[in-house]
Amino acid sequence: MLTKSAASKFFWFGTLGCGIAFVLLTLDTLKQVPIQTKSQNLDKSAIAGKHLWEKNNCMGCHTILGEGAYYAPELTKVYERRGERFIKSMLTDPEAMYPGERKMVKYNFTEQEKNDLVAFFKWIGEMDLNGFPPKPVLGRVSSAQGKIVTALNKPQTWNQLCINCHSIGGEGGNVGPALDLVGDKFTREYLVNWVKDPSKIKPGTQMPNLELSDQEINEIVAFLSQLKGDSK
Amino acid sequence: MKFQSQKVAYYFFAVSMLLLCLQIVYGFIMGFAHMGFDVLHPIIPFNVARSTHVNLLVFWLLSGFMGAAYFIIPEECEMEIFSIKLAYIQLIAFVLVGVSAIIGFHFNWWEGRKFLEIPRPLDYLVVVDVLLFIFNIGYTVFKSPKKTTSSMVLFFGLLMAALLYLPGMIDTDHQTLDSFWRWWVVHLWVEGVWELIMGGILSFLLIKLTGVDREIVEKWLYVIVGLTFLSGILGTGHHYYFIGTPKYWLIIGGVFSALEPLAFLGMAIYAISMAKKGGKQHPNKIALSWTIGCSVMSFVGAGFLGFAHTLPAVNLYTHGTLVTAMHGHLAFWGAYGMLIFAMISYAMPLMTERKLYEKTSAIFAFWTTNIGMIFMTLAFAVAGISQVVLERRMGMDFLLVQKEIQVHFFGLILAATLFTAGAFAFVVNFIKYGLPIKKPV
Numbered sequence: 001m002l003t004k005s006a007a008s009k010f011f012w013f014g015t016l017g018c019g020i021a022f023v024l025l026t027l028d029t030l031k032q033v034p035i036q037t038k039s040q041n042l043d044k045s046a047i048a049g050k051h052l053w054e055k056n057n058c059m060g061c062h063t064i065l066g067e068g069a070y071y072a073p074e075l076t077k078v079y080e081r082r083g084e085r086f087i088k089s090m091l092t093d094p095e096a097m098y099p100g101e102r103k104m105v106k107y108n109f110t111e112q113e114k115n116d117l118v119a120f121f122k123w124i125g126e127m128d129l130n131g132f133p134p135k136p137v138l139g140r141v142s143s144a145q146g147k148i149v150t151a152l153n154k155p156q157t158w159n160q161l162c163i164n165c166h167s168i169g170g171e172g173g174n175v176g177p178a179l180d181l182v183g184d185k186f187t188r189e190y191l192v193n194w195v196k197d198p199s200k201i202k203p204g205t206q207m208p209n210l211e212l213s214d215q216e217i218n219e220i221v222a223f224l225s226q227l228k229g230d231s232k
Numbered sequence: 233m234k235f236q237s238q239k240v241a242y243y244f245f246a247v248s249m250l251l252l253c254l255q256i257v258y259g260f261i262m263g264f265a266h267m268g269f270d271v272l273h274p275i276i277p278f279n280v281a282r283s284t285h286v287n288l289l290v291f292w293l294l295s296g297f298m299g300a301a302y303f304i305i306p307e308e309c310e311m312e313i314f315s316i317k318l319a320y321i322q323l324i325a326f327v328l329v330g331v332s333a334i335i336g337f338h339f340n341w342w343e344g345r346k347f348l349e350i351p352r353p354l355d356y357l358v359v360v361d362v363l364l365f366i367f368n369i370g371y372t373v374f375k376s377p378k379k380t381t382s383s384m385v386l387f388f389g390l391l392m393a394a395l396l397y398l399p400g401m402i403d404t405d406h407q408t409l410d411s412f413w414r415w416w417v418v419h420l421w422v423e424g425v426w427e428l429i430m431g432g433i434l435s436f437l438l439i440k441l442t443g444v445d446r447e448i449v450e451k452w453l454y455v456i457v458g459l460t461f462l463s464g465i466l467g468t469g470h471h472y473y474f475i476g477t478p479k480y481w482l483i484i485g486g487v488f489s490a491l492e493p494l495a496f497l498g499m500a501i502y503a504i505s506m507a508k509k510g511g512k513q514h515p516n517k518i519a520l521s522w523t524i525g526c527s528v529m530s531f532v533g534a535g536f537l538g539f540a541h542t543l544p545a546v547n548l549y550t551h552g553t554l555v556t557a558m559h560g561h562l563a564f565w566g567a568y569g570m571l572i573f574a575m576i577s578y579a580m581p582l583m584t585e586r587k588l589y590e591k592t593s594a595i596f597a598f599w600t601t602n603i604g605m606i607f608m609t610l611a612f613a614v615a616g617i618s619q620v621v622l623e624r625r626m627g628m629d630f631l632l633v634q635k636e637i638q639v640h641f642f643g644l645i646l647a648a649t650l651f652t653a654g655a656f657a658f659v660v661n662f663i664k665y666g667l668p669i670k671k672p673v
Contacts, residue, residue, distance in 0.1 A: 002451065002455070003451070004447060004450065004451040004454065007451045007452070007454035007455050007458070008454050010454065010455065010458045011454045011455070011457055011458035011461070014458045014459075014461055014462040015458065015461040015462070015465070018461055018462055018465040018466050018488075019461075019465055021465075021466060022465045022466055022468065025466075025469075025480075025481075025484065026412075028478070029412065029472070029477050029478055029481075030409070032477075032478045033406070033408050033409060033412070033476060033477060033478075034406075036476055036477070036478065037406070037408050037476040039406065042405065042406065047405040050405060050406075050407055050410075051405075053344060053407075054343055054344040054345060055340075055344065056279075056340065056344060057279045057280075057283060057340075057342050057343075057344030057349065058279070058344055059279075059344050059345065059346050060277075060278065060279020060280070060282045060283055060344060060349075061277075061278045061279050061282070063552040064407070065407065065408070065411060065474065065475040065476065066474055066475070066551040066552030067346060067411060067475065067552065068346055068552070069278070069279070069282050069346075070552070070553060070554050070556070070557060070619075071262075071265070071266065071278045071282070072278075072630075073630040073631075074552055074630070098631070101631060102268070102270070102631065102634065103270055103273045103277075105277045105279070120407075124407060127408070127476045128476065129474045129475065129476055130473060130474055130479055130482060131474070131548060132473070132474030132548060132551060133552075133624070134548050134549060134624060135627075136624065136625055136626050136627030137625055138621075138625045138626045163629075164629070172629065173629050173631060173632060174632060174635075175631075
């Protein structure tokens, strides 16, 4: 039967062995992290962004690198997913971007601070994270409309901005109406004016003015106009 | 109560109970916010509620640990604590630091680092305060001719907990390294040295409540803390899968953290078999219920539910979702919350000489808190798993998924109400016990 001194030996050998291994692995990790995370791209602005991230306890709602709270979206790949303009609009006035939805504190960031946060997200997004976040592997339930939409070439503006509130073929947000048949409902001209300044056409609308360039507006309207019922 | 200085424990326990009540309030604020009722947002936004909720947990557990140490050490060492005055000073300082931190959170005074939100100047005060505590306890332990394994394990657990607070204060501009050091504190606390504290307190309670021979209890204590460190130290690797650290952590973290349930399983088997073995019929049955309950629930919450999402292939999808909240709630409650409840249930009748342990409300508290917490865990599990499938596996938008799972937070709130009723009964009982008697028997 196990004696007390044997038990004590088991404790000491196990603990010391694992402790030493852990310290050695830590030393190696400290050497490898700068390469794996592309520390050479961690410039002054991104560092300032990191400190802003901490100072405002963004982790108290969001996660980054999968760490934080689960009240607001994962932001590891936000730069790639939403782009600089969306991030900055969100930081300027969260409520304008998601009217009536889950709230974010409105911080009064300066232009420089917004740039710093964007730089921070950009740097985080470029890290090698051993496969995190994973790409969705299960197919979505797709409608006929969804298939047609997939075949169409979606402009970047749609993928980064519009999709947060609107959906086509079930893909996208539900803050604003679904746009599956929007091409039947409105003319090109109407759509151009609408996107340019929504509240001019319908005062009090919740859709923000996204301040798109003319070229972006042309692209997005050309895309939306194709969404018609008879295109099946 | 054999020693005058043991009654210091009462005040630590009182602080602990008060902070627990506050923690519950902030939990409800978050639960309602998740359901869409966020009227408090302008005053207490979610990140304030969360930091407060989590740090109150740390404060009430630490206060409970300190109280337990002040109760156990004199009895194990068979002498008064080095200085009662120092213990009171240290308690008051602890409360002041805690209160300043919590108030600070409401005014954006914090470090936005999960679990270590306490602002830097207060960190130094925490260290000083804990060192005073360690000195007070350590001086007693080493001056005493009687050095029991339980008291040594408890002391070293507390000492290591204090020392491991330091890596969290390493300054870095690098997000990955920031996380890396943060887990040195958080992981090595809860899945390392806090388990020493837990082992020390559990064996003290088992020796007192079951009457099993000290040699046997302490032999198995070595095995359990041995298993804890064997799995827990390298098990830190399960926090280093996806934060920009090398790939070998996937294997090391995966293998060793998969062994972590063994320590908890050991603890459960140990507590149950000691209770069966012991011929002693201790009248304080509810303290024994909490002791055994603690060992079982810590296995379920920390061991089993931790294992459920610790393997890299699973964690890739569950990392950063509500699945973590599911594991976290039952783990902290089972391993550390119930431990302090066990200690309080055992110590109060001795300190006050009132025997309230046979009251129905004490039994009600035990069952209601546990059933409530199990249902809370289930609500988090359903919400978390749905989130994983919809958001991570199917690629649905975050906000849409949150609307889908809102209903489970209603379930959470119902379960939390049950838990609160039990906790309330426990606190009311605590108050009814009254102040500790002046002179020891």
